[in-house]
Each structure stands twice: as structure tokens, then as C-alpha cells.
Amino acid sequence: MKKYEYLYDFTSEELSKLEQLPYKKAIQLKILKAVQLKKKLLKDGYSKSDMTRVNKVHKAIKFNEKLLKELKG
Numbered sequence: 001m002k003k004y005e006y007l008y009d010f011t012s013e014e015l016s017k018l019e020q021l022p023y024k025k026a027i028q029l030k031i032l033k034a035v036q037l038k039k040k041l042l043k044d045g046y047s048k049s050d051m052t053r054v055n056k057v058h059k060a061i062k063f064n065e066k067l068l069k070e071l072k073g
Contacts, residue, residue, distance in 0.1 A: 006053065006056070007037075007056060007057055007060040008030055008033040008034050008057075008060070009033055009036070010033060014033075023071075024068070027064050027067050027068050027071075030060070031065060034057050034060050034061045038054060038057045038058060041054050042054060
């Protein structure tokens with residue numbers, strides 16, 4: 001599985017569109033997709049979830065939130 005699928009659940013088509021977005025919009029979209037993926041992964045509860053992936057998705061969300069905050073100054 002590719003990183004953009006693993007962390008954000010992007011398809012290759014969505015990734016192509018992401019590359020065309022302004023930086024700030026791309027970060028916001030990555031956060032949105034990661035939050036949606038995290039909810040999807042946790043839908044069946046913690047005991048049935050791939051917690052390694054959930055934790056990496058959570059770290060990706062926090063990382064992108066930090067980038068967004070840096071843009072706001």
C-alpha cells in the first residue's frame with residue numbers, strides 16, 4: 001500500500017488533483033481525508049482496528065495541523 005493510501009486514503013486520481021491545489025488547501029484536504037480515514041478505521045471499535053495504522057494516521061493529522069498553524073503565523 002502506498003503512503004498516500006495508508007495515511008490519507010487518497011486514490012491516485014485524488015492525489016493528482018491534490019498536486020494542483022494551493023499549498024494551504026492541500027494541507028486542509030489532507031487533514032480532512034486523514035480524519036475521515038481514522039473514523040473509518042475505528043468504526044468497528046479499537047479492539048478490531050489496526051492500531052498501528054490508526055496511530056500513524058493520527059500523527060499525520062497532527063503534523064499537517066502544525067504545518068497549517070505555521071502558515072497562519
